Amino acid sequence: GAVVSQHPSWVICKSGTSVKIECRSLDFQATTMFWYRQFPKQSLMLMATSNEGSKATYEQGVEKDKFLINHASLTLSTLTVTSAHPEDSSFYICSAVGTAMMNTEAFFGQGTRLTVV
Amino acid sequence: AQRVTQPEKLLSVFKGAPVELKCNYSYSGSPELFWYVQYSRQRLQLLLRHISRESIKGFTADLNKGETSFHLKKPFAQEEDSAMYYCALSGAGSYQLTFGKGTKLSVIP
Numbered sequence: 538g539a540v541v542s543q544h545p546s547w548v549i550c551k552s553g554t555s556v557k558i559e560c561r562s563l564d565f566q567a568t569t570m571f572w573y574r575q576f577p578k579q580s581l582m583l584m585a586t587s588n589e590g591s592k593a594t595y596e597q598g599v600e601k602d603k604f605l606i607n608h609a610s611l612t613l614s615t616l617t618v619t620s621a622h623p624e625d626s627s628f629y630i631c632s633a634v635g636t637a638m639m640n641t642e643a644f645f646g647q648g649t650r651l652t653v654v
Numbered sequence: 655a656q657r658v659t660q661p662e663k664l665l666s667v668f669k670g671a672p673v674e675l676k677c678n679y680s681y682s683g684s685p686e687l688f689w690y691v692q693y694s695r696q697r698l699q700l701l702l703r704h705i706s707r708e709s710i711k712g713f714t715a716d717l718n719k720g721e722t723s724f725h726l727k728k729p730f731a732q733e734e735d736s737a738m739y740y741c742a743l744s745g746a747g748s749y750q751l752t753f754g755k756g757t758k759l760s761v762i763p
Contacts, residue, residue: 581751642700
């Protein structure tokens with residue numbers, strides 16, 4: 538199956554700094570990538586939809602200036618948490634959908650655990 | 655607004671017993687329904703989708719539009735089925751997923 542890789546798998550940063558999380562589709566091209574956030578013992582919540590070459594579409598309540606998304610190529614999308622605060626600590630997961638795949642489905646990355654101290 | 659409800663946070667069954675993980679949804683239109691599974695320390699992966707009408711690892715799920723349900727069933731649970739199961743929906747042709755809160759299935763040997 539198709540592979541989506543996130544980097545880093547975990548990161549600890551100081552409050553006020555920015556953190557970049559990468560999401561790569563390793564063996565397919567993805568026109569669309571999604572970013573989710575998961576709090577402990579809660580469900581995945583869609584944050585934004587990222588389309589290659591265009592601006593991301595953010596879900597209601599998600600600050601676009603805080604969570605910067607860039608989808609510069611068909612295999613890479615990045616999520617930058619700017620001026621991170623402890624309440625941004627969470628598990629961030631991306632998924633990617635291929636451009637031309639039979640029985641298209643969304644493939645998930647392994648997730649990135651962000652801890653802001 | 656679309657919503658997915660999984661009423662059970664935790665479900666424990668004995669090995670060989672039948673399993674049913676409940677999922678109800680609300681959506682105005684024709685949704686696509688999915689079950690995702692997350693084994694310990696692994697990423698989320700698709701288990702099955704209603705349009706495929708497949709049986710994967712012995713699991714089946716039937717979309718009941720009248721009851722707006724998409725319950726996941728397996729006649730005989732195996733220890734390796736222990737995992738977190740998420741029900742999800744999307745609009746037709748969309749890959750934006752709305753997830754339920756998940757049910758942790760624990761199969762007791």
